[in-house]
Amino acid sequence: MTAIEVRGLRKSYGATTAVDGVSFTVAQGEILGVVGPNGAGKTTTVECLIGLRRPDAGQVRVLGLDPERRRRELAERVGAQLQESEVPAGLRVAEALRLFAAFYRRPDNWRAVLERWGLTPIADQAFGKLSGGQKQRVQLALALIGAPELVVLDELTTGLDPIARRDTWTLIGDLRASGTTVVLVSHFMDEVAALCDRVVVLTRGRVGAMGSPQQLTADAGFDSLEAAYLALMREGR
Incomplete structure (x- = not known):
């Protein structure tokens, strides 16, 4: 197909x-x-x-x-992680995943995505405080939260x-x-x-x-x- x-x-x-x-x-x-x-x-x-x-x-x-x-x-x-995509600096990682999950009718479990992408240790950190690599992982997780x-x-x-x-x-x-x-x-x-x-x-x-x-x-x-x-x-x- x-x-x-x-x-x-x-x-x-x-x-x-x-x-x-x-x-x-x-x-x-x-x-x-x-x-x-x-x-x-x-x-x-x-x-x-x-x-x-x-x-x-x-x-x-x-x-x-x-x-x-x-x-x-x-x-x-369809999920997407693009070069120019950005997350509000004050939004915490867990909040971002929970918010994005709410956009879909049948999302993946946001807690499971948090764990799968190794984001649990930074779940309570604000996006703007993350390193470049951490931000990238968060954006990848957000691209997949809708189970695309x-x-x-x-x-x-x-x-x-x-x-x-x-x-x-x-x-x-x-x-x-x-x-x-x-x-x-x-x-x-x-x-x-x-x-x-x-x-x-x-x-x-x-x-x-x-x-x-x-x-x-x-x-x-x-x-x-x-x-x-x-x-x-x-x-x-």
């Missing part, structure tokens, strides 16, 4: 074309990595997926729904220490095992290689390459996804 279908997606800001004819699909339960340099159109693409941006052209379907016309319905089924069928994660592990990064990878693997579809935007090729079933490489608003991490690595003739990716960028694809 297809969870996401994107056909000919285009989006411009004035004279600047951010996304220029992007097409891809994501199967239910798949983890898709979206990679590319800054300005390649990654964030604009995922914002179109969840209804935060209106495409200029093309078709987007997420869980069978048009994100622009059915955004409220889709919000019940699909979750979009933009720069998943930025700011996390190596142990927290690996723990987060394990939790994302658990999401896959539960059947949750994941779209992961990342600059970390080791993360993409470890977690993703397939990868879309965006460059200058277009799809430069697409395939499994193993396929992209082999096609480029290298022994790591990072080396293959860097070669693609040097070629200007």
Whole structure:
């Protein structure tokens, strides 16, 4: 079953074309990595997926729904952790989880999420007092509090220490095992290689390459996804 279908997606800001004819699909339960340099159109693409941006052209379907016309319905089924998302500085961690859980008809148990993400020791701390890594974990937990069928994660592990990064990878693997579809935007090729079933490489608003991490690595003739990716960028694809 297809969870996401994107056909000919285009989006411009004035004279600047951010996304220029992007097409891809994501199967239910798949983890898709979206990679590319800054300005390649990654964030604009995922914002179109969840209804935060209106495409200029093309078709987007997420869980069978048009994100622009059915955004409220889709919000019940999709979670997102975006680069620009923020939590009020004075809100305590447990309060934030409890509040966000109230937005959904069938949320996950917020206390269980608190424990699962290792947030119990900081449950009573205000968000504004947390370290960068702690804030990131809270935002990830909030993205999952609605027990989503699909979750979009933009720069998943930025700011996390190596142990927290690996723990987060394990939790994302658990999401896959539960059947949750994941779209992961990342600059970390080791993360993409470890977690993703397939990868879309965006460059200058277009799809430069697409395939499994193993396929992209082999096609480029290298022994790591990072080396293959860097070669693609040097070629200007």
